[in-house]
Amino acid sequence: MVIGDFNNVLYSEENLGGLMVRNSDIKDFGDCVQELNLVEMAYSGNKFTWMSPSVRCKLDRVMINTAWLRGNFGAKTEFIAPESISDHSLGVVSFANTIVKQPKPFKFFNMWTLSDNFLEVVKKYWVFPGGGTKQFMLKEKLGRLKAPLKKLNNVEFGHISSRARIARDNLCAIQNHILNGGIMEDGYSNTRKKAEKLLEAESLFLAQKLRGDYIRQGDRCTKFFYDIIRRNQARNSITCIRNCDGVVVEDPNLIANVFVQHFSNLLEIPGHRMNNDMVALECGQKVAIDSHSDLVAPVTMEEVKEAFFDIDIEKAPGPDGFGSLFFKKCWD
Template identity: 35%
Template sequence: MNMLWLILGDFNCVKSPTEKQLGATPTWYELKDFAECCLSLGLNDAPTTGCYFTWYSNSESNPVWCKLDRVLFNNEWLEVGLLCNAHFNPSGCLSDHSPGIVSILDLFASQPKPFRFFNMWADHQDFMATVENGWNLNMDGTTQFSFCRKLKALKGHLKAFNNLHFSHISVKAKDADLALQDAQIQLEFDPENAAIRDLVGELRKKAVFLAEAERHFYYQKAKLHFLKMGNRNTKFFHDMKRNATKSSILAITKTDGSTITSAMEIGQEFVSYFTSLLGTQVQTLPVDNAVFNWGPKLSSELALELCRVVTPEEVKQALFRISENKAPSPDGYSACFFKRAWHIVGDQVCTAVLDFFRSSRLLR
């Protein structure tokens, strides 16, 4: 079910022996049903603050504390960039359970979603035409300015291209596979039907393409190069998301004792705190130029090589040495984009880079 789930309350069971203090230690037989249920449904524990043990037996002779109350959310929360956390207060005198307060946070509410080039786009048959249509624009200005404006203008074309062909890639891949299976069943009952045979071939190509695109999508989003390329990478991606959620800082206590939960305020507090520790100035000594004459030095020939004019071929060689799976540059474009579309954008890439070496100025 591709919906957002949020389940909270008293589950009357702990997930591990560490969630119970005093009393009989729970066995794996007692824990496995709840643990397997959460695993099969893809449910994750929301980060919590306050009381860790949310239930108390209220027995002075046989005290027991357990974490029975919890907040669970499914993987779809991670996909859309939502995050929730729960704060459990002391139980007080009216109940043996801790009251919980759930906060729902939108990680991208305060900022637009940045552009990112996904390498799967480059494998689509309409990719080159999309790049050509978006690139062949007349831009006035300096070489670097024109190049940057073209990259920026192309983002709109690529976003529309993504929405048309790759939006909700997992759903598209699953639907394509189901359509292929339906056609294969029809062909089994009517093996002499040439139209169905042709349809099966077309649907197989589409299903394979979308399955590969989905795999590359999660491989790139996980941003790790040691992933096995033989699987869909969805499980690893969600594991990475869960780990990021667990390690996220949702609340901190300031030096004055107050608690803040705003992501912006938390960031500002960290900057202020470490600035007070590390932001002091120290006295520096003057540089002794004689130091540069010590040790080995470059020959005149090698020194001239450092000053040699960079060629377009060197620019291309340097770019093509970059792995296509490296993290993209700040503008969102990966090396894959420039490699695949080099015959379209290559001349202007070289011109912009050579302009930097000639002028020693980089457009910001």
């Protein structure tokens, strides 16, 4: 861990006021940080750490390397006001117990759609035999899909980067053999399709993993790429939070309860409502009395069909009108 005043900003947006930061001003610092594989530790408190009458900058940092991220140390940084001690914010690093990794929530990966068995798996487990509200049935259907999709991922897409690399190497070896005068074997087409499929799946996986932000810089599967993943995971983790009473909570389980309690209290508090301003309502155009019944009348399926497709239901193709099965499902 490297901590202190680096006397330079790392990004242009970390300077507010004064002269504009040029790329040449931050290039050496950025190259040094990248060469040493340093990333900034997750922090809370002040955004800028140094100030003058007209300029505010982030000059103080707590930076860690890849070994620190792999060590899973429970540490956090807080930048607080310097008071009368200095013009630099105080960077306080606190150490806690080793971070306990919680079970990861289920996440859908776009690469699964490349599988030939994907639609079959979804159709098989999407049928829900029970009843209930639409929300409950949707929740149960999604729950039934978790285990089959995880199994599909392990069988066809587990260790996708390694699989893609092996498939690419095999394809290159066969192509070199053919281009050097060898005979094209019958399995070449299948080998190429398999390699293309795995490479596309890997690309989808990496793009979704990092939301496409670091794909070009990370050169896909380099060490830099995985360091970025670890940095984002460490940065996005919430190690402590203040509850409504101002008490700092550090227990991961209690942190989740603080969020739930905050929004529960927020949604349960009745809002301040104003009475209708009848004077304002009387101004302007009004709906005619004879149109009142049309506004409150129930909407029929035939009206929906005509409104969306502007066709004659009686003359529409099909045994009982255009897309009758589709409309029935949507209407239900």
